[in-house]
Each structure stands twice: as C-alpha cells, then as structure tokens.
Amino acid sequence: MKLYWKYVVILFKSQMQYRASFWLLTIGQFLVPFSVFAGLYFLFERFEQIKGWQFQEVALCFAVIHMAFSLSECFARGFDYFSAMVVNGEFDRVLVRPRGTVLQVMGSKFEFTRVGRLIQSLIVLIWAISRLPVEWTAPKAVTLLLMVASGTFIFTGIFILAATLCFWTVQGLEVVNIFTDGGRQMAQYPLQIYKKWVTRFFTFVIPFSCVNYLPLLYILDKAPGNGLLYMLSPLAGVVFLLPCLLVWQVGVRHYRSTGS
Amino acid sequence: MKAYISVFKLRLYNGMQYRAAALAGIATQFFWGFIIIMVYEAFYSQGGIEAPISLSELISYVWLQQAFLALIILWFRDNELFQLITTGNIAYELCRPSGIYGLWFAKLLAQRLASALLRCMPIIAVALLLPEPYRLLPPPDPATFLLFATTLLLGLFIMVALSMLMYISVFVTLSPSGSMLVFAVLGEFLAGMVIPIPLMPGWLQSIVDLLPFRYSADFPFRVYSGHIPKDEAWIGIGIQCAWLAALIGIGKLAMGKALRRVVVQGG
Numbered sequence: 290m291k292l293y294w295k296y297v298v299i300l301f302k303s304q305m306q307y308r309a310s311f312w313l314l315t316i317g318q319f320l321v322p323f324s325v326f327a328g329l330y331f332l333f334e335r336f337e338q339i340k341g342w343q344f345q346e347v348a349l350c351f352a353v354i355h356m357a358f359s360l361s362e363c364f365a366r367g368f369d370y371f372s373a374m375v376v377n378g379e380f381d382r383v384l385v386r387p388r389g390t391v392l393q394v395m396g397s398k399f400e401f402t403r404v405g406r407l408i409q410s411l412i413v414l415i416w417a418i419s420r421l422p423v424e425w426t427a428p429k430a431v432t433l434l435l436m437v438a439s440g441t442f443i444f445t446g447i448f449i450l451a452a453t454l455c456f457w458t459v460q461g462l463e464v465v466n467i468f469t470d471g472g473r474q475m476a477q478y479p480l481q482i483y484k485k486w487v488t489r490f491f492t493f494v495i496p497f498s499c500v501n502y503l504p505l506l507y508i509l510d511k512a513p514g515n516g517l518l519y520m521l522s523p524l525a526g527v528v529f530l531l532p533c534l535l536v537w538q539v540g541v542r543h544y545r546s547t548g549s
Numbered sequence: 550m551k552a553y554i555s556v557f558k559l560r561l562y563n564g565m566q567y568r569a570a571a572l573a574g575i576a577t578q579f580f581w582g583f584i585i586i587m588v589y590e591a592f593y594s595q596g597g598i599e600a601p602i603s604l605s606e607l608i609s610y611v612w613l614q615q616a617f618l619a620l621i622i623l624w625f626r627d628n629e630l631f632q633l634i635t636t637g638n639i640a641y642e643l644c645r646p647s648g649i650y651g652l653w654f655a656k657l658l659a660q661r662l663a664s665a666l667l668r669c670m671p672i673i674a675v676a677l678l679l680p681e682p683y684r685l686l687p688p689p690d691p692a693t694f695l696l697f698a699t700t701l702l703l704g705l706f707i708m709v710a711l712s713m714l715m716y717i718s719v720f721v722t723l724s725p726s727g728s729m730l731v732f733a734v735l736g737e738f739l740a741g742m743v744i745p746i747p748l749m750p751g752w753l754q755s756i757v758d759l760l761p762f763r764y765s766a767d768f769p770f771r772v773y774s775g776h777i778p779k780d781e782a783w784i785g786i787g788i789q790c791a792w793l794a795a796l797i798g799i800g801k802l803a804m805g806k807a808l809r810r811v812v813v814q815g816g
Contacts, residue, residue, distance in 0.1 A: 317730030328743035482591040
C-alpha cells in the first residue's frame, strides 16, 4: 500500500510539470459529464419523469455511477493501457520485480485529470441529496458510500478483465468499452427502466444494478420488506472483483513475452 | 486536384485495413444505440406529454447517429497531424508542391469516410431488420433519401472544415489535448449528439440554429425521417453551403497566417 502511494505521488509530480495542459484537461473532463447532465436536465424538463422516477432520484443515480467511474479511471487506468505494456515488453520488467503484478500495473498510470469528472459528479450528488425529500439516516449514508465504493470495484474489475484479455490477444479490445463506457451510460438511469434481459444481465453477470437500482430503492424508501438486503447489495461489487483478480492471475501465468 | 484525390485514395485504403477494430466499434455502437433507444422508449411510454418528434423518428435519428458516427463526431483525433506540428515535421509538408489546406482536408475526409464506410453498412443493415419498435424505418420516399445523402455529404464537409480549424489552432497552442477537448464537448452538445435537438428547450434551439454544428449531424438525420419537410430541407442545404464556404474561407485565412508565423521546432 505504501508503495502504491509512492507511485501516485511520483505520477502526480510528473503530471504537474505540464500545468496549463493539466488544468485544461481537468476542465475538459469536468465538461464531459456536465454536458450529459445538461442533456438529462433538458429531457426531464420536457418529460418530467421516467417510469415514476423523478429528476432528483435519477440525478443521484447519475452522480453515484459517474463518481465510481471516475474513481476507477483514476486508479485503474494502468490496466486500460495494459496492451501497450504487453506490446512493448514492458511487462517483462514488471514480472522480475519482487512485488505483486496487480499493484505495479495499477501504479503505472494515474489520471489526475479525472478529478474534474469527480468534482462534477460530487456537485450533482450534493445537489441531489439536498433536493431529495428523504430523511437521511446513518445506514443510508453508509449505503451511499457503499454504492460508490462498489461501483468503483466493478469498473476496476472490468478494466482488469479487459487487460487480462491482452495476454491472449496482445492488442487491446475495443469491445470492452461496451461494459465500461456502455455500463456507465446505462447505469445513469435506474436499471428498472430497461428491458428485462438487460436488467437481468446487469444484475447477475455484471452487478451494476446492485450499485444503482437496488440500494437506491432502500435510500428512497421504496424497498419492499427487509431493507437490510437492499442495503448490503452493493457488496456484490466486491464479490465481482474477486473472480476478476483470479482470472488475472491465470493470465499472468499464461503470459508469453512478445520478445520486443 | 489530382494530388488531393490520390492522397484521399491512399488514406481510404489505409483506413479500410482496420477491420477488426471496426467490428468492435460496431458492437459497441449497437449496444450504445439500444441503451439510448430504451431510455427514450421509457420516456415516451408515459404518454400525456406532447413530444416534438415521434418515437420512430427518434429511433431512426439514433441509429443514423450510431451508423455515421465517424462522419459527425468532432473529436476524430488524428495524432499524425498533431505530431507533424509539434515535432516540426511540418517542414516536409510545407515543401510539397500542393496547398497544405487542401492536402489535409483530403486526408481528414478520407479517414472519416473509410471508418464510416466500414461501419455504417452493417449497422444500417441490421437496424433495418430489427423487430419493432427498434427498427430503423426506411425514408418515406426516394426523393427524401437523395436529399438525406446530399445533406449528409455537405455535413461531412462542414465537419472536416470545423476540425481543420481545430488543427490550425494547434499551431498557436502547440498542446492539442485540453483546449480541444473543451471545444469538442461543446460542439458535440450543440450538434445534438447528447440529446436530439428537437428535444431541447426552445431557447437553446434558437442558439443552436445560429451555429454550424447542427448542420453536420442533426439536420441530415431529421431530413431522413421526414421530420424536416422537403422545402425546408432545400433552405437548409443553402445554409449548409454558406457555412461551408465561410468555414473554409476562415480556415484558409487562419492557416495562411499561422504558417507565416510558424516556427519549426528543431528535430
């Protein structure tokens, strides 16, 4: 863990060398979800609600998923660039060092500009919380935190899976974007609005609904019966990460250097 | 002119090589299209609200957007051109016996076309066969289709002219990423890529109408579904031509100025 923070600090220093570019990129990253949010606002202005969900409720959902996404992009960006590492043989060096591969790959890249995205979703989150007619209790706050954390785990898990594929394909695969960018796009809305098969897939295969729809029901007092189950559903995100790490280990064992 | 055409051809063949990447892109765009359509379906299913564009028109709007994404996104990054400018290799380009504006224009055009040609056919073919309500409906009559093709082509030219302005700005800033990301995000919003322009509130629509962005993406797609009637489409084509002339004029002027002051970074 200590080593990871060292990586972070070094990368932060190196990115701060290009200060103007850094700030502009941060602002840009702020604007990307902002334009999406503006679109969301205009849609709700016209249609008022979506299948019984109010704007504030969807905004909460939006904020949580974007926060999770930007956090995982911040921390797990190294896996996103992993194909380059395999192609140019950089990974050989990683293997000879006496530390875990996950840690090293994760520390190889850190996008601080994603802070812009994070701030934007934080603002939306605060706004949504202040507007929602919900009585906030300690368990609810914990649930919210769990939602963000486990969303981050899920996205990280997907990034790791995508990187693992590189052991076999060498080249990175664009298809994975379906689950990262696509997952983010989709989970902006409560999953209930989609068709059954979509909802099922993203509950039982990739547990997006466990970080957005199910705990949201609890927070908004819409959950039927025992709330505890809904409250703890975000833990599925952690469970999702475990097999991803396992697959990664298998991949590492399978690794053959490209020799360049 | 011949030189431009051969640059265009070379680039086109080059771009057609990346078939696997195109396949992956197609899958992604399909998924994306489905999600967007499902969201709108949910919005529309409530009834009681009068929407300025019908759901089927909206669905064809979304599918066309996905199919022709390569033609209409502002952020089609060509690192090669950036590197030419930032590394100083631009000097070679300047030695060539043809206008640099035209040369780059042809390059960018070919790149977008190659990527769009690979992607649009499969997406449109499948979207036409999808079950209701997700199906992409064919245009109401052949004349509309011709109008659509014309407007799409003009829109592509406008897009390339706009992105040329972005490349020219790199001569001044030398750092491409930040400022262009901001520009691209704004441009895409104003082109109706985030939410379709008919669904925007009135005040925003009147702003959008004054800018060139919507003429590249939003306008052709609405012509396709007949949401914009034919006589209005002709006026739109006139506006497209005017914008195109203006943008190319500005681009050439700015390019000339930038080149006169260009400092070739060693190397």
